[in-house]
Every structure is written in structure tokens, then in C-alpha cells.
Amino acid sequence: MDAIAAEPVLGRTGRVTARVVGLCLLVIVLDGFDMLVIALTAPAIAADWGLPAHRLGPLFAAGILGMIGGSVLIAPLGDRLGRVRVLMLSCALFGLFAGLTTLASGYWSLLGLRLLTGLGLGGAVPNATALISEHASPRRRPLLVSVGLVGFSLGGMLCAGLAVPLLPRFGWRALYLVGGVLPLLLIPVLGRYLPDSPLTVRDSQADQRGGVRRLLGADLGPDTRRLWLGFFINMMVMFFLANWVPYLAGQAGFSPRQGSVAALALNLGGVAGPLLLALGCQYLDARRVIGTAFVLAAASLVAVGYATGSFGAYLAAAGLAGFFVFGAQITLHALAAAAYPTALRATGIGWALGCGRVGSVFGPLLGGEMLRSGLPLQYYFSGFGLVVLLAAAATFTLSGRVASAQ
Numbered sequence: 001m002d003a004i005a006a007e008p009v010l011g012r013t014g015r016v017t018a019r020v021v022g023l024c025l026l027v028i029v030l031d032g033f034d035m036l037v038i039a040l041t042a043p044a045i046a047a048d049w050g051l052p053a054h055r056l057g058p059l060f061a062a063g064i065l066g067m068i069g070g071s072v073l074i075a076p077l078g079d080r081l082g083r084v085r086v087l088m089l090s091c092a093l094f095g096l097f098a099g100l101t102t103l104a105s106g107y108w109s110l111l112g113l114r115l116l117t118g119l120g121l122g123g124a125v126p127n128a129t130a131l132i133s134e135h136a137s138p139r140r141r142p143l144l145v146s147v148g149l150v151g152f153s154l155g156g157m158l159c160a161g162l163a164v165p166l167l168p169r170f171g172w173r174a175l176y177l178v179g180g181v182l183p184l185l186l187i188p189v190l191g192r193y194l195p196d197s198p199l200t201v202r203d204s205q206a207d208q209r210g211g212v213r214r215l216l217g218a219d220l221g222p223d224t225r226r227l228w229l230g231f232f233i234n235m236m237v238m239f240f241l242a243n244w245v246p247y248l249a250g251q252a253g254f255s256p257r258q259g260s261v262a263a264l265a266l267n268l269g270g271v272a273g274p275l276l277l278a279l280g281c282q283y284l285d286a287r288r289v290i291g292t293a294f295v296l297a298a299a300s301l302v303a304v305g306y307a308t309g310s311f312g313a314y315l316a317a318a319g320l321a322g323f324f325v326f327g328a329q330i331t332l333h334a335l336a337a338a339a340y341p342t343a344l345r346a347t348g349i350g351w352a353l354g355c356g357r358v359g360s361v362f363g364p365l366l367g368g369e370m371l372r373s374g375l376p377l378q379y380y381f382s383g384f385g386l387v388v389l390l391a392a393a394a395t396f397t398l399s400g401r402v403a404s405a406q
Contacts (some may be wrong), residue, residue: 016195020135021144023194024128025151026186027087031124032155034098034117034179035063040163041172048172049107061361062111066118068357074123075350076212079343083131084196086123086346091183091190093120099180102173122357125149126349133337133345134197142281142334146274149330153271197342215340215348223339223402224348226394227332231356233391234294234329237301237384240363241266241325244380245304245318251377252308265315266322273327278334286335287398290328294392297324298385305381325388329356335395339402 042056070090078086097117104110129145136144159175166174215224245266249259273293280289300321307313333349340348370380 017135024132024148027128028151029155030183031121032152033159034094036156037159037175037179044172062114063118066115067122068354070119070122071350071354075126076347078127078346082196083127084194086127088187088190090120090123091187095180095183098176101176127346129333129349130345143278145334146278146330223399227352228355229394230391231352232359235356236359236363239360240367244367262318265319269319269322270326273323274330277327277331290331291392291395293324293328298388301381301385305378
């Protein structure tokens, strides 16, 4: 019998499930805070140290590179040591190094601290996702995983909200102090109140052997490769949109203020999309829901490129792109959680996220190269739209075993 199909139902209701989702949501909120804090503090850092704009790029990339390392090195430890222990370790790492950033004396020390912070950040989300999925009923798994992962956007909003009063009065280091102290305070709470996976301690050593090699083996390999492709493409497009939609609004003839409004519409769509798509996954085959979202994401991207004559049309297209691109990405985590047996779940999600984060590096870079080439605006979005159709094909062709684990 298939290893995944043979698992007992993990569904739990009531206070235990609510506590797991709530505490994992807090971890992901703080993960989002410490990932996005560099974007909000970069202008102040540049002004403080006299850095030219091009030197900020490596600071942004360092956190992402650290997250790739954390996804493939730290996240899999959750399958051996337990989800809660690795969540506590991850919080300790990103809290410690975010806090130490307040002592950064120059560019290179800051670069190194961002890289080390990223290691902890990369280990947190896969284990939080796995833990939520293992305490949720199969039917509610997509919704509860999506609720947890919306915490990343909430963390960015929290960081932006605190930046308004803290940056002018206390300087950029104050935000890193907050981002360091809060995860460290959360660690004893996780140890006391967060229950571990109900199956981790019962999985056999035979199930745990193989690690990454088993992810690519005959039984799991086809789904693994399709998930890696979906994560890579969609996170590439996500980060292209997040970085370039405001700027490209100017290329379309709109004002900087309108570009900011377009970015807001993109992110509002990105909050609504995961929750509504996850609701659909409760009643329909999640592969079909997410695959269809990818197809509609491709159409929305093309629409953004051609909506140059009306700001209302550009705004609507950007909101729809956020809805489907961000929504598909977060609900894709639920498919990744369903694709692997408990003994390999954190490893599977971690490596899928690692592939996605490689894509997140390429998205902004490709946007910059397209801009430098002087291509018409429609080519930017249409090109990315066509690539998203590959992610749709990969999702539609995931095995029936993944659907049966929903």
C-alpha cells in the first residue's frame, strides 16, 4: 500500500488544532517581519552609511540565499528531531541574528548577519506548514495551511506599521531589536504549549531513511519534480510582481502614487487569494483548483501588460494577478504537505521551498534585464504569463495519490 495512502487520518478539531494554527501563525508572522525588515530599513541604512543604491541589492539577496540554505539544511531536521524542536531552533537562529544586526558596524557585517538570519527563516516555514497539516483534517488542510502562511504578509504589515513611529525616533536598528526579541520570547511558549506532530514519534526508522534521495525515487520522484517546477516558476513570478509592478506602472504612463496604489492592490489580492482558493480546495480536487488558478494567473499577467490605457484596468489586473499568483503559491504548500509521508514531510516542503526561493532570485533579475533591453511592456508580463502555464501543467498532472491525501 502506498506510504501516503496508508497514513491514518490526522484530523483534529477544537482547541488543540486552534492552538497549533495560532502558534505556527505567530512563528510565520515573525518570519515575515524579519525577512521584510531589510526592505523597510534599506533607505535609512543607505543614508546612514552613504551606500549607493546598487549596493543594496546584495543585502536583499543575502536573506534569500540564507533562506535557501535553511530550507534544505535546517528544515529537514524536523523529520528527525521533531517539528517543535526545529521551530524553536529556527526562532532562536533568526531571532539571535536579527537582534545582533543592531550591532552591525558596516556593510559586510550586515551582509553576513542577513545571511545567517535567513538560515533560521528558511527552517521555520516548512516545519510550521508540516505541523499545521498534521493536526488538520485532510479536508480542512488547505484552508488551515493557508491561514498560517498568510502570517508572512501579516509580518510585513506589522513591520511597516512599526516602522512609522520607530524609524524617525530611534533609527533603523530599533526594528531589528524588535525582530530579534520577539522570536526569542516566543521560544518558551512554543516549548510549553505547542504539541508536536501526532505521528512523528510513531514513524518507523525505515520510513525516515533515504531523505532527499527518496524524494526523487521512483514512488515520490514524479510528484517531487512537478512540485519543484511549480514552486520555482511561481515564486519567480511572485517576486517579479512584488519588485516591479510599482516601477512598471510608470512605464505604462501612470504616476508614482498610482504605482504605489497598484502595489497595494497586488498585495490585497495576495491576502484574499490564498484564503478563497483554500476554501475551494475543501470541496474540489486541490490539483484542479490550484492548476486553474495558475491558468487564470497567466491571463491576469497578460492583462497587466496590456492595461496601459486605463489606470482602473491596470489596478484591477494587478489585483487579480496578486489574487491568483499569491493564492496559488500559498495553497501549493498544502499540496506539498499532502505529497509526502509524515517522516519526509518537512524535508519535502523544505526542498520545494528551496527551489522556489531560487526562482525568487531570478524573478527580479529577469525583470531588470527585460527593462534594460527596452522590450515593450506587454512582453514583460506576457512572457511571465506563458511560463506560469508550465506551473499549471505541472500541478494538473500531479498524481492521484496527492489528491487522495487532501
